[in-house]
Amino acid sequence: MKDAYIKKFDSVYRSIDSYYGFELRKEFTDFFQQQPITGKSALDLGCGEGRYALFMAQKGCRTIAVDRSEAGIEKLKKTTKTHNLPISAKVIDIEDFVFGENQFDIIVAATVLDHLSEKLRLSTIKGIKKALKPDGTLYINVFTVSDPGYIRRQKGPEESNAANISDTAECMEYYFDSNELKSLFCDFHILYYYEGIEPDLSHGNPHDHGWACLLAKKPA
């Protein structure tokens, strides 16, 4: 991850109590609220301040949460300690993360694969597939070519509306094509797949995002 991107995330996480808030995407909470995950193991890759890790740990799931941002991990460690949650939070670049074989029941990667260079993105996807246990559950979301940040990159500032672009759009490495995320996991059982453009009021100026969201299971 480029130094400038790390600095950007460190500064946004230090700027406010909870930069992305605690709200999670509905498909994630709808699915996991129904699941007994006490005692299961989870990995939250690129966890930021750890909102997904916190949700899983509050349900009793032993969670490893990793991010390159010291500020994000510092906050997560503090919350973990205050609420005595089963989270192990670590400052680590995904590039250096060692994916074990059949290690986790759940893996979450929420808007992080799109922050990785192509080589790292592809090796991380391989790592995720390896580290998920058979019948384990995967939740990934990414931004797509319908995101206003992508349209600005393609068309330039004159032909795009800067007002509806996220303030961390500069840290994006890649916008996924339509159906690309789904095809990358075509060897998994797809439980849910969604693409669409939605307003985001959770951080910075109100802006829009083009989402692709996937819930899938590794074949047993």
Ligand SMILES: C[S@@+](CC[C@H](N)C(=O)[O-])C[C@H]1O[C@@H](n2cnc3c(N)ncnc32)[C@H](O)[C@@H]1O
């Ligand atoms: C858009 S934020 C999402 C944070 C969190 N997943 C959430 O949904 O609240 C992207 C996160 O990915 C992290 N990240 C990006 N590249 C990374 C890398 N190579 N290794 C570890 N973390 C990385 C950033 O530091 C940032 O916290």
